[in-house]
Amino acid sequence: MKAFVFPGQGAQFVGMGKDLYENSPLAKDLFEKANEILGYRITDIMFEGTDEDLRQTKVTQPAVYLHSVISALCMGDAFKPEMTAGHSLGEFSALVAAGALSFEDGLKLVYARAMAMQKACELTPSTMAAIIALSDDKVEEICDQLCKEGHTVVAANYNCPGQIVISGTIEGINRACELMKEAGAKRALPLKVGGAFHSPLMDPAKVELEAAIQATQFHTPKCPVYQNVDALPHTSPEEIKANLVAQLTASVKWTQTVKNMLADGADDFTECGPGAVLQGLIKKIDKEANAHGIA
Numbered sequence: 001m002k003a004f005v006f007p008g009q010g011a012q013f014v015g016m017g018k019d020l021y022e023n024s025p026l027a028k029d030l031f032e033k034a035n036e037i038l039g040y041r042i043t044d045i046m047f048e049g050t051d052e053d054l055r056q057t058k059v060t061q062p063a064v065y066l067h068s069v070i071s072a073l074c075m076g077d078a079f080k081p082e083m084t085a086g087h088s089l090g091e092f093s094a095l096v097a098a099g100a101l102s103f104e105d106g107l108k109l110v111y112a113r114a115m116a117m118q119k120a121c122e123l124t125p126s127t128m129a130a131i132i133a134l135s136d137d138k139v140e141e142i143c144d145q146l147c148k149e150g151h152t153v154v155a156a157n158y159n160c161p162g163q164i165v166i167s168g169t170i171e172g173i174n175r176a177c178e179l180m181k182e183a184g185a186k187r188a189l190p191l192k193v194g195g196a197f198h199s200p201l202m203d204p205a206k207v208e209l210e211a212a213i214q215a216t217q218f219h220t221p222k223c224p225v226y227q228n229v230d231a232l233p234h235t236s237p238e239e240i241k242a243n244l245v246a247q248l249t250a251s252v253k254w255t256q257t258v259k260n261m262l263a264d265g266a267d268d269f270t271e272c273g274p275g276a277v278l279q280g281l282i283k284k285i286d287k288e289a290n291a292h293g294i295a
Contacts, residue, residue: 001083001264001267002080002081002083002270003082003084003085004072004079004083004270004271004272005084005086005087005090005269005271005278006084006087006094006272006273006278007064007068007090008086008090009057009061009064009089009193009197010193010277011273011274011275012054012064012067013054013275014046014047014049014051014054016047016063016067016274017031017043017063017066017070018047020067020070020074021043024074026073026074027070027074030066030073030103031043033103034066037107037111038062042062042063045059046063046066046067055192055194056118057114057117057121058111058114058115058118059114060114061089061110061111061113061114062107062110062111064273064274065093065107066107067273068090068093069093069103069272071294072093072272072294075272081098081223083224083226084098084221084225084226085225085226086228087157087252087254087277087278088228089113090278091244092110092244093106093272093273094225095218095221095240098222098224099221100218101219102217105216105217108212109209109216113205113209117197117205120202120204120205121194121195123201123204124169124196125169125170126152126168126173126195126196126201127167127168127170127173127190127191127196128165128167128193128197129166129173129188129191130164130188130191131164131166131177131185131188132162132189133185133187134162134164134183134184136158136164138180138183139164139166142180143155143176146168146179151172151175152199152200153168153172153175153176153199154168155167156197156251157251158252158253158254159255159281160254160281160284161284162284163281165191167196167197167199167201168196168201169196169201173196176188198247198249198250198252202248203249209244209248210245213245218237218241220237221240224264226257226260227243227244228243228251229246230253231256231260233260255285258285259285267290269282269289269292270294271291271292271294272293276293278291279292
């Protein structure tokens with residue numbers, strides 16, 4: 001079965017989408033439609049901006065979404081997903097790919113999400129860190145210990161065996177990195193992100209996102225969408241909407257998602273969007289998995 005997967009924040013790079021824009025009339029039309037919807041020329045930042053401009057949450061999220069969805073739509077007849085999934089932000093791309101959301105509505109929701117998350121980031125100084133080569137159980141144990149001490153630190157992304165991203169206050173993450181290294185982690189690397197995504201510190205963003213989601217028309221997808229919060233396939237619009245809201249503060253269960261997709265018959269994973277991060281993660285989850293970018 002053909003599975004299409006979509007990356008999240010962090011996959012962006014300056015120049016992303018420029019080839020599509022210049023070589024595909026469909027892509028150019030969709031990019032220009034996005035500029036109109038957003039009220040500014042996001043294509044100028046994507047194609048010619050600086051890394052700093054592109055790293056702003058309110059720019060990064062719609063930029064990655066646009067590159068991902070437009071890449072998929074430009075595949076033409078080769079784009080026939082039998083299941084989809086996206087990592088964090090990528091879940092919105094996956095829903096558009098599966099027909100649960102229109103291109104326009106997906107973009108509007110991604111922008112609403114980005115703006116709400118940006119505001120939440122500004123309320124509390126917070127960050128994330130990647131923990132390499134430590135068991136899930138040990139990472140969770142250290143996070144729980146720090147929470148009992150009054151810090152906010154949680155496991156945010158289960159990316160693949162031996163790679164978990166933690167999320168929380170700056171003080172909590174710094175302390176967590178020390179403890180993770182003491183416990184045997186090969187590396188504990190603070191990430192250059194705007195805040196503590198997929199943690200309780202994103203709770204203030206839920207009200208705005210939920211209002212935007214409830215005001216948006218969702219359709220029954222043409223294929224199952226595996227969602228981050230439970231790693232399970234969903235086709236009910238109401239379940240999908242509730243899971244999108246919950247995703248803001250819940251962990252991204254990517255390892256579990258890929259394992260479930262494989263168990264359900266996925267034998268070909270195509271990553272649509274900037275970079276090749278998900279292909280690498282999928283192969284670390286199952287070295288026999290067939291994962292590639294768009295040909």
